[in-house]
Amino acid sequence: MTPLVVRPFRSTDEDTVIELWKRCELIVPWNDPSRDIARKLRVNPEWFLVGLVEKRIVASVMAGYEGHRGWINYLAVCPDMRGRKFGRIMMGEAERSLRSAGCPKVNLQIRASNRAVIAFYERLGYSVDDVVSMGRRLERDD
Numbered sequence: 001m002t003p004l005v006v007r008p009f010r011s012t013d014e015d016t017v018i019e020l021w022k023r024c025e026l027i028v029p030w031n032d033p034s035r036d037i038a039r040k041l042r043v044n045p046e047w048f049l050v051g052l053v054e055k056r057i058v059a060s061v062m063a064g065y066e067g068h069r070g071w072i073n074y075l076a077v078c079p080d081m082r083g084r085k086f087g088r089i090m091m092g093e094a095e096r097s098l099r100s101a102g103c104p105k106v107n108l109q110i111r112a113s114n115r116a117v118i119a120f121y122e123r124l125g126y127s128v129d130d131v132v133s134m135g136r137r138l139e140r141d142d
């Protein structure tokens with residue numbers, strides 16, 4: 001099996017990464033992926049990672065940390081590359097970055113209807129916290 005090579009995102013990767021997110025159904029109407037990328041590149045851009053197989057981007061993950069909790073966003077693995085542990089590899093790299101920054105806990109959000117992704121994270125040792133996730137938009141993307 002060809003190994004996954006993980007490296008930081010480059011600006012030339014944007015179109016390919018957005019297409020990957022579309023294939024993985026991560027794009028929602030209220031989030032502009034180009035704006036999300038631009039925002040990430042302003043804060044810890046080195047924690048926006050892509051995974052490549054034979055120079056083709058097949059995975060991504062964004063990690064963030066504000067000093068209290070780490071966050072994972074946009075974990076994606078190309079549908080035709082699933083089952084090769086690439087999601088686990090990408091999460092391992094993101095967690096290593098967060099751990100090296102002193103992050104004590106990682107949070108992430110999953111749509112409740114996405115049972116397969118919930119099961120994936122449970123296999124990695126994540127569990128459902130007894131909290132209510134709330135949000136408020138400070139900037140509209142549409």
